[in-house]
Amino acid sequence: MDKHSPITLNPRPRDDSQTVTQWVYQSLRRAVMDGDFLPGRQLTIRALAQMLDVSPMPVREALRQLAAENALEILGNRRVMVPQMTAMKFTELCEARIAIECHAAARALPYIDAAQLKALQQQDAAINTAQASGNLAQINHHNQEFHRLMYSANPHQVSLSLIESLWLQLGPFMRLASSNISEHYLVDRHNEAMQTIERKDAVALQLAIAADIRDGVAFANNPQQLQRFIDHSNGQ
Amino acid sequence: MDKHSPITLNPRPRDDSQTVTQWVYQSLRRAVMDGDFLPGRQLTIRALAQMLDVSPMPVREALRQLAAENALEILGNRRVMVPQMTAMKFTELCEARIAIECHAAARALPYIDAAQLKALQQQDAAINTAQASGNLAQINHHNQEFHRLMYSANPHQVSLSLIESLWLQLGPFMRLASSNISEHYLVDRHNEAMQTIERKDAVALQLAIAADIRDGVAFANNPQQLQRFIDHSNGQ
DNA sequence: GAAAGTATATTGTGATCACAAAAAATATAA
DNA sequence: TTATATTTTTTGTGATCACAATATACTTTC
Known part of the structure; x- marks a missing residue:
């Protein structure tokens, strides 16, 4: 349940036909699906943006989209967490x-x-x-x-x-x-x-x-x- | 199936405890749920932002969230549409x-x-x-x-x-x-x-x-x- | 040494801007 | 008049910045 353990992200190469937001979304979605983020892990916009070498903006939108799909959870303090499993x-x-x-x-x-x-x-x-x-x-x-x-x-x-x-x-x-x-x-x-x-x-x-x-x-x-x-x- | 018919939006007053994005999201969600937007209607970020008297940013995020919930549809040309019904x-x-x-x-x-x-x-x-x-x-x-x-x-x-x-x-x-x-x-x-x-x-x-x-x-x-x-x- | 208070750093939010792509309007040719 | 080409406008996208809220680190106090 560590909130700050180091994470590695191995995104696919960017396809020029898709927007940056789409690419970030797919990269994060795949990471969630594959279990690359441990449950309980807190994700920060800026850290992910730096990791993917993009501005915070597309990360924000991708995180919000994933949260709307229940793939991620937005906490009361507005931070984004990988949901815990029971x-x-x-x-x-x-x-x-x-x-x-x-x-x-x-x-x-x-x-x-x-x-x-x-x-x-x-x-x-x-x-x-x-x-x-x-x-x-x-x-x-x-x-x-x-x-x-x-x-x-x-x-x-x-x-x-x-x-x-x-x-x-x-x-x-x-x-x-x-x-x-x-x-x-x-x-x-x-x-x-x-x-x-x-x-x-x-x-x-x-x-x-x-x-x-x-x-x-x-x-x-x-x-x-x-x-x-x-x-x-x-x-x- | 008019894409540009005028729309009216009667948002609830802003609650100071919620973020602008949340308020925009709820306003648009209610409009969709109540059928205030005709199916086929295309929504633009700037028009909605002006209507709600906020910057385009929170509208962008709200629209993306509603699209993730299938309440709205993002077309190939990146425009947002109220889904048609059959x-x-x-x-x-x-x-x-x-x-x-x-x-x-x-x-x-x-x-x-x-x-x-x-x-x-x-x-x-x-x-x-x-x-x-x-x-x-x-x-x-x-x-x-x-x-x-x-x-x-x-x-x-x-x-x-x-x-x-x-x-x-x-x-x-x-x-x-x-x-x-x-x-x-x-x-x-x-x-x-x-x-x-x-x-x-x-x-x-x-x-x-x-x-x-x-x-x-x-x-x-x-x-x-x-x-x-x-x-x-x-x-x- | 533990708890409470303070200071610093980090974070999400929302506004603004530049830019390229797409749509609409206008002009041109048949 | 209709179809095509060109210009103008509008639009989504993504980067940057200021700011307030939150979290973290540090100090002080008991």
Whole structure:
């Protein structure tokens, strides 16, 4: 729970087509998602600005945007903090994921055609490749992409941004979680999901998604192991 | 769909305890929620700043925050627009509301004690008072407060901010909707909900909440009437 | 040595400015 | 009159600065 521990930031190179604010936003978002900032860590505008070699202005806007997405927390004294995690909050976040993602999946199902199913299969293959290489960040990334691809088949999608807010809040812990998951789990659930899509079976798809999410946080079923993860992530 | 129609803004007086940015944010949020900005309307930083008699800076931050909550939309040319509504999107928003709010209600139920139930009853009474006076904005406001009160009984609440994002997107249309609802509907559903809370019956509570939401958008069951509302809101 | 008070440094906030990109208005050509 | 080119204006962006509020470091006091 150290507020001032040193942080390292490895931002992607600036793309000239995007604004500085966008670049800062994406850099910070990725850092939060990857758990580069320890929970409880306080972030200052000027420090981040210096780290990214930009003026304080775009950092201010990026921080405010991330706070609006619940990725960061603005304290009463106007300082910005990486939110703390608790076992109860973790459970709530997972249950919210299940509720919303199952709903989004069912709503997307009618729109998933053969081409999109193929894209899902390719994404699933990418997950396998990442698992073979043992790159946890990559596994997570492709896993998210699989879900995103599915939900965004719905052209009138309104819940994806809500789901991403939950991912952002869980992000740092999912990487820890990945290290404890037997590889075959995720693959099975995704195959299961894709089969239900072929059958256009909404209820079965929801069950598969719920199972996939629960598998992903299976380590949280053991309360004391969950607490260990949280303590570890909070810096012991 | 006029991009430049004149807009009027009736902000609340500035509270000295809040920052200018917060005040601007709340003023704009209320305007969006109340439907003071027509969908498709483009908002410029400088115009709003002049209207509110502040510098462009706090407006910039408020707009970015509202965009992060999907209350506003940032276009490719970096301009800010009030999102357009479509019949399909409206349906998606309502279904998302039902999915998430039912979930939030069930999750809050175990935490609702006698005192909080009493607060809900008081809020319900406030809705009745508002209905008697025929003030649509007041009805909406107290109705939202009723839901908010219920969900936030859960001390580990994580979905309320997601729900509020949906309210923001639906806000302008709910006021139109209110004008078409028979008064007794809302009251019945809320009483129903409070009875299920006393019984600690989660499933029945979810049914009551879903019914309450569906009653609130009952006018949308008739597709052409929904389209009329949207057309009207989009400025014919 | 611990607590309270003071001084210094740091921080978020909000205003102002320069600039490039985009939009609107105007002028030109067919 | 319509389409195209040019100028003018407007707009978002990002940097810099002043200031008040907060936090930190230091001193004093008991």
